Amino acid sequence: MINFRKNFLICIGAVAAVVFVIVFHMLSLQTNAAVLTLTDKIRQETEYTTLSVNTERGNIYDRSGYLLAGNTIAYTVLLDLNLSNGNGEFIAEYLAPILGIDEETIRKFAEIPYVEKRAVSVPIKNFASRQQIDQIDQRKAFLAERKTTSLRTKSEIQKNLNAVSYIPNVYRYYPNGSLASNIIGFFPFLNPSAGAAYGIESYFDDILSAETIHKKFALDPNIPEVLPYLPANASIHLTIDRKIQSIAEAQIEAAVTHQRAKSGTIIIMDPETGEIQAMATFPRINLNNYSESSTVFTRDNRFNPAVMQPYEVGSVFKVFTLSIGLDSGAIKPNDVYNDIGTFDVDGQTIYNWNRIASGPQSITGCMAHSLNTCMSWIATEVGKTRFYEYLRAFHLDRPTGIELANEEYYPYVEPGDIGWTNLSLPNHSFGQGLMTTPIQMVKAIGAIANDGVMMQPHIVKAIEYEDHTEVFDPKAVGQPISAETARLVTEILTNSLEGEAEKAMVPGMHIAGKTGTGEIAIEGLGYVTDKTNASFVGWGPSEDPKFVAYTWLQEPTGNIWGSEVAAPLFADLMNEVMPYLRIPYDRQYANDFAFYAWTQPY
Amino acid sequence: MRQEIWRNFDYWLFAVVLVLCVFGIVMITSALAGNLEVSVNSQIQYVVIGLFMILGMTFLDYHYLDSMSDLLYFGIIVLLFALNIFGQAQFGAARWLRIGPFQLQPSEFAKAVLIIRLAKYFSQNWYNVHDMRWILSSFVITFGIVLFILLQPNMSTSIVMMVIWFSMLWVSKVPTKYLVILGVFGFFFGVGMIIWILLSPETVPFVQAYQLNRIQTFIAPDPNARYGDNYNVDQAVISLGSGRLTGQGYGSGTQVQLRFLKVRHTDFIFSALGQEFGFIGTMAIIILIMFMIWRCFRTAMRAPDLFGALICYGVGALLFFQTSVNIGVNLQVLPVTGLTLPFVSYGGSSTLALAVMIGLVQSVAARQVKQDELT
Numbered sequence: 001m002i003n004f005r006k007n008f009l010i011c012i013g014a015v016a017a018v019v020f021v022i023v024f025h026m027l028s029l030q031t032n033a034a035v036l037t038l039t040d041k042i043r044q045e046t047e048y049t050t051l052s053v054n055t056e057r058g059n060i061y062d063r064s065g066y067l068l069a070g071n072t073i074a075y076t077v078l079l080d081l082n083l084s085n086g087n088g089e090f091i092a093e094y095l096a097p098i099l100g101i102d103e104e105t106i107r108k109f110a111e112i113p114y115v116e117k118r119a120v121s122v123p124i125k126n127f128a129s130r131q132q133i134d135q136i137d138q139r140k141a142f143l144a145e146r147k148t149t150s151l152r153t154k155s156e157i158q159k160n161l162n163a164v165s166y167i168p169n170v171y172r173y174y175p176n177g178s179l180a181s182n183i184i185g186f187f188p189f190l191n192p193s194a195g196a197a198y199g200i201e202s203y204f205d206d207i208l209s210a211e212t213i214h215k216k217f218a219l220d221p222n223i224p225e226v227l228p229y230l231p232a233n234a235s236i237h238l239t240i241d242r243k244i245q246s247i248a249e250a251q252i253e254a255a256v257t258h259q260r261a262k263s264g265t266i267i268i269m270d271p272e273t274g275e276i277q278a279m280a281t282f283p284r285i286n287l288n289n290y291s292e293s294s295t296v297f298t299r300d301n302r303f304n305p306a307v308m309q310p311y312e313v314g315s316v317f318k319v320f321t322l323s324i325g326l327d328s329g330a331i332k333p334n335d336v337y338n339d340i341g342t343f344d345v346d347g348q349t350i351y352n353w354n355r356i357a358s359g360p361q362s363i364t365g366c367m368a369h370s371l372n373t374c375m376s377w378i379a380t381e382v383g384k385t386r387f388y389e390y391l392r393a394f395h396l397d398r399p400t401g402i403e404l405a406n407e408e409y410y411p412y413v414e415p416g417d418i419g420w421t422n423l424s425l426p427n428h429s430f431g432q433g434l435m436t437t438p439i440q441m442v443k444a445i446g447a448i449a450n451d452g453v454m455m456q457p458h459i460v461k462a463i464e465y466e467d468h469t470e471v472f473d474p475k476a477v478g479q480p481i482s483a484e485t486a487r488l489v490t491e492i493l494t495n496s497l498e499g500e501a502e503k504a505m506v507p508g509m510h511i512a513g514k515t516g517t518g519e520i521a522i523e524g525l526g527y528v529t530d531k532t533n534a535s536f537v538g539w540g541p542s543e544d545p546k547f548v549a550y551t552w553l554q555e556p557t558g559n560i561w562g563s564e565v566a567a568p569l570f571a572d573l574m575n576e577v578m579p580y581l582r583i584p585y586d587r588q589y590a591n592d593f594a595f596y597a598w599t600q601p602y
Numbered sequence: 603m604r605q606e607i608w609r610n611f612d613y614w615l616f617a618v619v620l621v622l623c624v625f626g627i628v629m630i631t632s633a634l635a636g637n638l639e640v641s642v643n644s645q646i647q648y649v650v651i652g653l654f655m656i657l658g659m660t661f662l663d664y665h666y667l668d669s670m671s672d673l674l675y676f677g678i679i680v681l682l683f684a685l686n687i688f689g690q691a692q693f694g695a696a697r698w699l700r701i702g703p704f705q706l707q708p709s710e711f712a713k714a715v716l717i718i719r720l721a722k723y724f725s726q727n728w729y730n731v732h733d734m735r736w737i738l739s740s741f742v743i744t745f746g747i748v749l750f751i752l753l754q755p756n757m758s759t760s761i762v763m764m765v766i767w768f769s770m771l772w773v774s775k776v777p778t779k780y781l782v783i784l785g786v787f788g789f790f791f792g793v794g795m796i797i798w799i800l801l802s803p804e805t806v807p808f809v810q811a812y813q814l815n816r817i818q819t820f821i822a823p824d825p826n827a828r829y830g831d832n833y834n835v836d837q838a839v840i841s842l843g844s845g846r847l848t849g850q851g852y853g854s855g856t857q858v859q860l861r862f863l864k865v866r867h868t869d870f871i872f873s874a875l876g877q878e879f880g881f882i883g884t885m886a887i888i889i890l891i892m893f894m895i896w897r898c899f900r901t902a903m904r905a906p907d908l909f910g911a912l913i914c915y916g917v918g919a920l921l922f923f924q925t926s927v928n929i930g931v932n933l934q935v936l937p938v939t940g941l942t943l944p945f946v947s948y949g950g951s952s953t954l955a956l957a958v959m960i961g962l963v964q965s966v967a968a969r970q971v972k973q974d975e976l977t
């Protein structure tokens with residue numbers, strides 16, 4: 001009555017086919033090499049997990065152990081989208097006053113739709129403080145302890161802050177903001193892969209940098225594992241003194257602002273050891289806001305002009321010409337030069353800065369009046385070969401090798417080089433046509449201040465490794481001139497300074513020094529007269545120099561002369577800094593001061 | 603009458619169900635491997651209840667169901683609808699119904715109801731014109747239940763029900779013309795769904811993210827997934843592959859006893875027995891289940907009337923589909939679903955519902971016509 005048979009035969013065929021497939025697949029699974037090794041493959045994948053731990057970046061201290069660059073823990077606040085979706089209003093209401101973000105923003109974050117494995121959580125605030133995190137925890141605990149009292153609030157009670165979580169992060173932190181920023185450089189903690197930039201941070205990046213330690217952990221709880229040992233990273237102690245540094249920074253900031261200069265630089269160095277006691281520049285940036293660096297600094301106005309910006313120093317360079325002349329024996333200290341206002345080389349005429357002739361002048365007078373003609377004469381007397389040998393001995397043809405990144409130097413032309421003419425020698429003798437960085441000047445003049453022995457300028461006093469401390473001892477790198485010449489030059493420049501720039505004088509101390517007003521050559525225009533680099537170098541006390549100080553204002557617009565701008569800056573700076581340098585005043589001055597104080601009525 | 607029932611009672615079918623249940627209990631005991639959330643005693647209770655239900659159903663003349671089928675049909679719809687509403691108000695998971703100490707899934711019993719209702723429809727219209735209207739009416743009957751199953755949501759049970767519908771439609775001699783139309787429609791429906799899923803998975807109704815994920819994992823497993831979505835399937839394959847011919851021995855399968863294999867007492871019990879009893883064990887189970895299915899079909903062929911034949915046929919088709927899908931998942935030839943291995947997997951509702959269905963088959967078998975009378 002019912003003809004099922006045909007359909008059933010097809011059914012049985014289907015069943016047989018499926019059974020056949022199953023059996024066939026069973027057999028292939030049991031013989032398939034990929035399946036038989038799958039156990040080992042999964043074991044390898046799941047037996048161990050790799051944990052990555054970052055060590056902390058090394059600290060930077062000043063010479064007395066005052067922290068200049070360290071690390072801090074800040075928190076990133078996250079929202080778990082799975083829990084926050086639909087609770088945005090509630091979460092925003094609680095978080096907005098704590099985090100200082102407006103409710104609308106938080107609500108938008110909270111309502112970003114949850115997508116498994118793709119949109120799981122969203123960070124709503126970086127750099128939250130411990131206090132903020134504590135407040136969030138308090139709110140969470142409070143909400144968790146709520147008890148329901150009525151039916152109406154029963155659905156409300158389920159709302160909580162469980163969606164809010166936070167993770168601690170270690171960040172580079174500069175507690176003093178801009179203090180010594182030009183020396184320290186910065187580590188871009190928001191974007192670590194960009195790498196440290198400038199200064200100590202960049203120069204010693206491989207010593208300071210945090211390592212990532214990868215440790216394989218067995219997931220088997222029966223295998224005991226310990227956290228990997230995290231080595232403390234080396235910390236660096238600088239030679240700078242934060243008090244002197246901050247005074248210098250205040251001074252250079254005032255000078256730059258007052259003179260409306262493009263930038264300013266101060267370096268103070270101990271000539272006997274080569275230790276940099278202060279290296280202040282302006283403008284500076286707050287290192288915690290390091291992204292400013294791209295807008296504040298330009299090619300003409302670099303991050304740390306003291307080592308990165310060679311410029312034509314002008315008359316300050318005459319210190320070297322004088323030293324070379326005396327040391328080579330080409331001139332004698334009591335020689336007299338008759339200044340007729342011009343000096344001819346190959347038909348070209350060299351004038352003095354004020355284009356007047358000052359008649360017969362002693363060497364001291366030459367320096368006091370800063371005569372270009374006199375310098376050209378000395379250089380000619382010395383001869384070009386010897387002159388440039390001396391410049392090399394002063395290491396003016398090479399970078400100083402100070403422990404700061406991105407140091408630049410200007411390779412000047414020497415006889416034999418393309419571009420060198422007979423006019424180059426006299427020009428170089430008074431500081432035109434070659435460029436030096438302030439640190440090169442300080443290093444070379446340090447030789448004159450230190451009885452002819454040139455010390456390697458250094459800014460790192462010691463590196464404190466985990467197991468040992470590497471101390472950077474003073475290192476002599478050459479003796480360009482004899483001790484006698486050095487003393488003689490110091491004496492001459494002490495005397496000439498009174499005639500040249502009495503504004504540079506520090507009461508109670510004899511100072512040797514030289515001003516300089518370097519003209520700025522602009523491409524296509526040549527030297528322009530209204531733009532200058534005003535510089536001053538001074539060292540003292542003249543009897544036994546304990547410091548070399550260099551000041552430089554780039555393009556001051558109030559007054560363009562080094563003697564009017566850079567020299568007073570030096571005097572103000574040294575007056576304030578002297579007590580911290582622990583250099584005794586002149587005995588006569590001290591006696592006078594004591595007598596004055598004693599005679600004053602109370 | 604009573605003696606006639608026992609004369610025609612299918613002892614082979616009852617025996618194979620009993621063997622499968624006992625084997626299932628044995629296997630679950632091993633597969634628990636210290637899992638305290640599940641107790642083998644409850645499975646034993648369900649099995650005992652199920653066996654008595656088979657006997658009870660045998661006494662019940664299935665012809666009563668012919669008249670009761672509308673009542674059962676609307677009753678289960680109301681139950682599913684109510685469960686849907688209350689379930690959503692409570693937890694969001696609307697599958698379970700609590701009756702005293704028992705937690706039951708009405709969707710499992712809905713399969714039995716659907717088989718009865720469709721058997722009635724197809725037997726009534728056996729001699730009517732088999733046109734599009736005939737097909738659509740049967741589809742409406744099926745979809746009336748499937749809609750509420752989809753709303754739970756429970757995709758695999760919905761698919762099982764659609765398969766029951768199609769197989770019963772097919773056995774009722776659907777003309778080739780309509781078969782082609784249905785095939786073309788099904789093809790475009792499938793392609794359309796795939797395009798929809800690819801374009802905007804969030805807007806597809808009744809489909810959950812994890813279900814799409816399972817399909818994606820099956821088609822293109824992520825090679826970098828560590829504790830990935832393919833973990834379960836990988837472990838199932840390892841279990842089956844390492845079983846070899848005779849298995850690692852009862853209670854000593856590594857993946858099972860060390861609990862690498864997940865949901866080993868339900869969905870992946872086939873893999874578990876594959877590891878502990880090897881190729882021989884799995885073949886034995888397959889042969890037993892195929893024997894059970896064959897007994898169902900055999901009863902269908904000897905049934906006294908169309909209604910009974912279609913019930914037996916539907917039950918056989920259901921057992922066959924569930925078995926092949928479950929084993930296919932274990933063998934990594936199908937994406938992961940929640941279908942159980944009949945009578946072997948742990949699960950009260952599944953066992954009881956299948957027992958009811960076997961009871962229906964027994965009820966038909968007990969009233970079978972002698973082969974010589976039939977022809």
